Amino acid sequence: MISQEKLKTSDKNSSVNQSISTMKLNIRIFSLFVVLFISTGAFSQCDTIADICSQHMSSNFISDGQNHRALLLSEETAEFQITLFGGSTYRFIACSGFTDGNLIFTILDQERNVLFSNNEHQMAAYWDFELNSTLDAIVEARLKPSDAESGCAVLLIGFQQ
DSSP: OHHHHHHHHHHHHHHHHHHHHHHHHHHHHHHHHHHHHHHHHHHHHHHHHHHHGGGGOOOOOOEOOOOOEEEEEHHHOOEEEEETTTOOOEEEEEEEESSSSSSEEEEEEEEEEEEGGGGGTTTTEEEEOOOOOEEEEEEEEEEEETSSSSEEEEEEEEEOO
């Protein structure tokens, strides 16, 4: 037979374990809520930056409709895979933050040869390219180290009408 004292100790331990489990669950729910709140704010910042960035899309260019965005920390680099069709003129627009010139973007071919980098052109926020033949390319984007520790990188691509 189990003594009354052992049953009381067992009930206390069970109660303590339930309290710890409930507290762990509450911490997990709170952590999830914080992460969702922070990411919602970051993506709304990306929307604002995309609106500012789109001012460089003149009326003779049409957006490709793609959503090229990345949240970058410190020295991270975002990569976007794209296909550019020959016989077209494209406009690449790269922004991060509320002023131009704080996002470095580089266009590479599939062998990672550099075709263009705005770092070599006074950090231009946009650049136009005319292609003779179709090209699969990689666009890398990273924050200018002296301007930001983190931020939203927005890349817009348009083609000439």
